[in-house]
Amino acid sequence: MPTLDDEHFEAYLKQFRPCVPEPLPAVEPRHRARRVFILGAWATAAVAILVLGALTLHIHTNRVRVAETIGNAGTPEFFQDSQPLTMRSANALMAKAPSFKTMVDDMAFRSQTVPLPKGKRSAVGVLGKEKIKL
């Protein structure tokens, strides 16, 4: 075959048409897995923040509610009814009373006002009447 000059050689080369290349490979599973892991981590962090926020809000709301209940229960009228003395009412009284002495006085006064069922006697009353020899 005779050697072609530049122009003819170029024309000869252009007769060869490039084959259509195969598409580039898709994103590798390793990269996809890494992306999924990062997204998952972000999602987990977001959920954790939401849960923590909800818990904090719940605890705060409960504290406010308890404080309100104690505030409502701590009035002197509360002790004038015939409800038995409980830790809650004692705590409420302690929280509301101006001093420890006042609180004890209130409790003592209340214990005397609580009506006893028929046939029962107050232990404090019995002990108060009994003469103890020391």
Place this chain on the structure above:
Amino acid sequence: MVDKKAYLFACVRNAALNDSKLGDRNTPLEPDSAWFRPPDRDYTGEQNLRRALEALPNEQRQVMVLHIWGELTFSQISDLLGLSSNTVASRYRYALAKLRDSMFAKENSCANS
């Protein structure tokens, strides 16, 4: 004003370079897979052309492919590769000469044997 064709080639070239940087994604070409559809079923010519192109240095092969089959002008190629037009033209001349020598030397040696 940006030349659209040169811009497209730059995009494809950058994508190919980025792809080749990720070594684990490289897949070697089949040694006998054709790069061209030859005229008149000239499969020997296609094989000679492919081997001659493979033998060229990368920078000369780039210019050759962009000019002959990409149909870009030297000016467009110089923009694309960030080279002067003279450098591009020089690389092209060297590449064309090497390609011709390589292809016709091979054909002549085949014909003589």
